[in-house]
Amino acid sequence: MATAIYLEDYLDNTKAEINILAAEYLATVKTLSSKQRVAHLQKIKSAYNKCKEYSDDKVQLAMQTSETVDEYIQRLDADLARFEADLKERMDESNFESTGRSQKGKRSSRHLGMETSEEGTPKQKKHKSTSVHSSNMLDMPVDPNEPTYCLCHQVSYGEMIACDNPDCPIEWFHFACVKLTTKPKGKWFCPRCVQEKKKK
Template structure:
């Protein structure tokens, strides 16, 4: 449900609340007036009883005390009614507060579901980009393999494998975290796919051929011929 709908429904539910509160407050005000009137009546009856008690007969005394007791009971009745109205007002307002809390909880749940859905969409979009990147790398590998088959005796290109510009711009760790096509060829001492800047070993019999700069401790391409660590060690043995 949209945010506007939650607000609209809640406003509809409390539309009559001000009138109900006003009615109950008016009744409470009327009870206050009637209670004050009874208190004044009790005060007058008490004063009259004290003033005339010596001259009243026993039956008259009893009747006078009954009037005072009746006024007290009526005053208590008004007070009880006022307490009941106060409780009704509290429950009325509390009911709307509880409903507001429930509506807010529902709105927060809906909002969280939308956020979770948005995160999932973002994750799906990222996976789609990774898949596209993987397809590009696989296409590059197939192109390179075809090129190697057409020229088996040619030396590898000086600029390394035909790496796409998007891979060159990526950090090596980003590439390694991407899903890899099991059919894609791997290179270097790390046995990973091609990415970033690479250098080819000048030994035509080198089993690895291409190496990542970082894996062989290079920051820039060296001048002259370059041999990988394995080929260098093999040549020293000879």
């Protein structure tokens, strides 16, 4: 498929050709025989068909370009969310202090597809299996009264996992922020708690 610049040139040239053919036809129509009229009109019709073809190609190219741009934007959004989570994690590690969000005895060790309950602890979704993209969550307005979780300090959404350290100050984490795609086997500890264990 031709590039957008070439398509634009083809369209402009074809439109100019149609204008010339139409002007010629109007100027000579009275002197033309019926066969000549049909032949001339056929040329105009052929030029119109070419114009339509180029226009369709141009639309198709625009749609493909739009899809490609959307894919790159989604990748950039995901990379940005990971970068922000990593940056916040490093800042937290350099200035470690308890957030007081640990709720011992009121959590299960690992859950998939969590949302925030009225008490501020994630609860399992019953009707929703799709997870919300982290970049979309960053753009959404956050209720100041809704508790935040994870290294990214965002509200509960999508798939989440609980740290198995009972003293973990954060407790719940979004899969994407801790680079998980599936539920891990056995016990799982968040990057912060792993770092603290290494220090000890």
